Amino acid sequence: MKARLPLVAALVVALFPVKASAQAWVGRPDFSEGVGIRAGNLEFHPSLGAEFGYDSNYFRSSKEEGVIDVFRLRVTPSLTLSTLGKERRNAATPPAFNFSSSLYGTYHEVFPAGSEAIGGAARRNLGVGADAKLDVFPQSKIGFDLLASYLRVVQTDGSTEDLAGDGFDRGTVRGGGGVTWRPGGGLFEWRVGYQGTYNYFDNSQFSSLTNIHHDIGSRGRWRFLPRSALLFDTDYTFVRYTRDTPQTDGDIVRARVGFHGLVTYHLALMGLVGWSTSFYEAHQGSIAPRQFDAVVGQAEARWFLMSRPDLDSSTITSGLSSVAVGYGRTFSNSYFGSYYQRDRGYLNFSMFLVGAVAAGIDFGVSRVAFPEVTAPTPHDSFSQLRLDGRVFAEYRITETLAANATVQYDQVNSPVVNDEHLDYNRWQAYVGLRLFW
Numbered sequence: 001m002k003a004r005l006p007l008v009a010a011l012v013v014a015l016f017p018v019k020a021s022a023q024a025w026v027g028r029p030d031f032s033e034g035v036g037i038r039a040g041n042l043e044f045h046p047s048l049g050a051e052f053g054y055d056s057n058y059f060r061s062s063k064e065e066g067v068i069d070v071f072r073l074r075v076t077p078s079l080t081l082s083t084l085g086k087e088r089r090n091a092a093t094p095p096a097f098n099f100s101s102s103l104y105g106t107y108h109e110v111f112p113a114g115s116e117a118i119g120g121a122a123r124r125n126l127g128v129g130a131d132a133k134l135d136v137f138p139q140s141k142i143g144f145d146l147l148a149s150y151l152r153v154v155q156t157d158g159s160t161e162d163l164a165g166d167g168f169d170r171g172t173v174r175g176g177g178g179v180t181w182r183p184g185g186g187l188f189e190w191r192v193g194y195q196g197t198y199n200y201f202d203n204s205q206f207s208s209l210t211n212i213h214h215d216i217g218s219r220g221r222w223r224f225l226p227r228s229a230l231l232f233d234t235d236y237t238f239v240r241y242t243r244d245t246p247q248t249d250g251d252i253v254r255a256r257v258g259f260h261g262l263v264t265y266h267l268a269l270m271g272l273v274g275w276s277t278s279f280y281e282a283h284q285g286s287i288a289p290r291q292f293d294a295v296v297g298q299a300e301a302r303w304f305l306m307s308r309p310d311l312d313s314s315t316i317t318s319g320l321s322s323v324a325v326g327y328g329r330t331f332s333n334s335y336f337g338s339y340y341q342r343d344r345g346y347l348n349f350s351m352f353l354v355g356a357v358a359a360g361i362d363f364g365v366s367r368v369a370f371p372e373v374t375a376p377t378p379h380d381s382f383s384q385l386r387l388d389g390r391v392f393a394e395y396r397i398t399e400t401l402a403a404n405a406t407v408q409y410d411q412v413n414s415p416v417v418n419d420e421h422l423d424y425n426r427w428q429a430y431v432g433l434r435l436f437w
Contacts, residue, residue, distance in 0.1 A: 033080065034400055034437045041084055046437050049076040051406070053430030058110065060412075062421035071111040074430065078104035094139045101132035108154075125154035125169075139186065145193075146177040169202040176215075190220040208245035209335050214238040221260075228261030231272060239333050246375060248289045248338050250280030252331075254296060265307035273297035276331050280338045290338045290371035292331045300326035305351075321351045337373045342366055359393040379418050387411040400437055406430045 036043040051074045058070040082100040105128040131149035155168040178193020197213040217235030224230060234255040241247050256274030263269055276296045280289035302324035327345045334340045346364040351357070369383040387410070394404035407429045414422040 037437055038084070043082060043084055044437070045080040045082075047076075047078045047434065048436075049078075049404075049432055049434035050074070051076075051404075051430040051432030053406075053428060054113070055426070055428050057424055057426040060410075060424045060426060062424050064421045067424075069113040071113055072428075072430075073107075073109040073111075074432075075107040076104065078102065096137060098135040098138055099133070101130070103128075103130045105129070127154045128152045139182070141182055142179070143182070144177065144179045147175065147195075149174045168206070170206070171200050171202075173198045187223045188220070189222075190218070192218045208243050209241070209247065210243055211239060211241045211247075213333075214240075225261065228259070230257070231260055232257045233272075234274075237333075244285070246285060246287050247335065248280040248282060248286050250278055250289065250333075250338070252279075252333070253277050254331075256297065258297075266304050268302045268304070269300070270302075271297070271299040278331075278339060287337065288374040292339050292341065294331070294341075296329050296331055298326070298328040300324055321353075322349075324348045334370065337370050339371065341369045356396045357394070358396075359391075361389075361391050363387075363389040377418055382415050382417055384412055384414040384422070386413075394434070400435060402434045402436070404432050404434060406432075 033045040033047070036045045053072055053074075054069065055072050056069045057067045058072075059065075059068055061067050080100065080102040083095060083098050105126055107126045108124065110123040129149070129151040131147070133145065133147045135143065135145045137143035149172075151172045153168075153170055153172075155170075174195060174197045176193060176195030178191050180189060180191040182189050193216075195213075195215045195217070197215070198211075199213075200210045201207055215235055215237045217233065219233035220231070222230045232255075235253075237252040237254075239250050239252065241249060254274065254276040256272045258270070258272030260270040261268065274296055276292060276294065278292045280291060282289050302322050305321040305323075325345075325347050327343075329341070329343050331339060331341050344364050344366040346362065348363075349361040351359045364387070366386040366388070367383055368386060370381060372381045373379050389409045391407045392404065394402050396402045407427075409425070409427055411425040412423050416422070
């Protein structure tokens with residue numbers, strides 16, 4: 001069984017979705033929101049979605065552990081509040097500030113598909129999240145922004161035995177801001193900012209993983225052609241654990257430069273390459289630190305089925321059908337060992353038809369590598385091959401009601417680590433309805 005909880009936490013928490021919900025429409029205002037409800041200079045977008053479906057391997061178990069399938073109910077309420085969008089503002093003068101905020105949650109109910117006792121009541125949970133951003137003087141020579149967010153993730157699906165009660169329940173609080181300089185009418189843009197992140201766990205077995213990240217960063221863009229730009233970003237992160245722990249505190253440095261542009265009205269290219277280095281330090285009772293010092297980067301080619309006339313909107317889907325292929329290499333702080341490295345290639349297809357049909361296909365292949373750990377449970381360095389895929393389709397029955405379907409697949413091929421079988425495969429399929437305004 002997956003009883004060594006720090007190992008499971010590292011593999012599950014590190015790659016868990018950043019939103020409280022895995023639904024495809026969350027965080028995608030280009031097709032998730034309706035016309036909205038106007039209140040003065042603000043507009044509201046409430047939404048309520050419900051899905052029911054089947055999960056072939058709820059505990060992400062290997063064949064050696066025994067696979068348990070379940071039926072699941074997911075209910076996702078959300079509310080966004082923002083200043084008026086461009087369509088409703090109906091003014092040539094840009095606004096002095098833009099404000100946006102959202103509140104969302106996901107309620108999970110689990111029903112056994114067979115005779116196995118899974119503790120359905122113990123698996124019932126509600127994850128919530130909230131975020132807000134204020135952008136002042138967004139098109140002036142000097143502007144500034146503030147942001148804050150909270151994410152509450154409840155996760156009780158790691159094992160039939162070891163995740164009853166609090167499980168991997170955890171919270172993340174973020175806050176920060178920055179100043180942006182835009183000389184030359186916005187052709188050049190440079191932002192300097194700070195973000196603090198506090199991660200905590202409810203389960204006493206994970207309380208030693210509570211940590212704070214301080215991130216000081218800078219990014220910029222220089223438009224040298226009407227539809228092309230040079231990009232750069234760099235940041236310095238301080239990783240500090242707040243309690244006695246075998247984990248290592250440390251500093252992380254990253255810098256990248258690259259290009260983003262519309263080569264034609266249909267083809268957008270983006271590429272960033274740089275270097276990242278870690279400076280983890282040992283303390284009494286900690287593991288021996290391992291350092292990352294290698295290339296990081298991201299590359300993507302996206303083809304729009306209809307012509308895309310401007311550069312800014314090519315960074316999101318914005319209601320245009322497109323197909324993209326890309327690759328990314330990232331390096332992140334880890335809860336087991338000092339860090340993990342992830343190389344992922346992906347294929348993405350998004351389709352929008354006459355404002356009534358939205359569909360998407362996402363497929364990715366990843367290699368996730370963990371370095372050697374010396375204590376408290378030693379293991380050699382190892383890597384996993386991960387496959388992830390999702391097919392999503394939604395049909396808008398009316399302007400405020402839509403029906404959708406989602407099929408998702410995950411697979412992990414992993415060596416045995418400390419007698420733990422970490423490989424698994426998992427199918428999920430859901431159908432649902434969504435009300436939105």
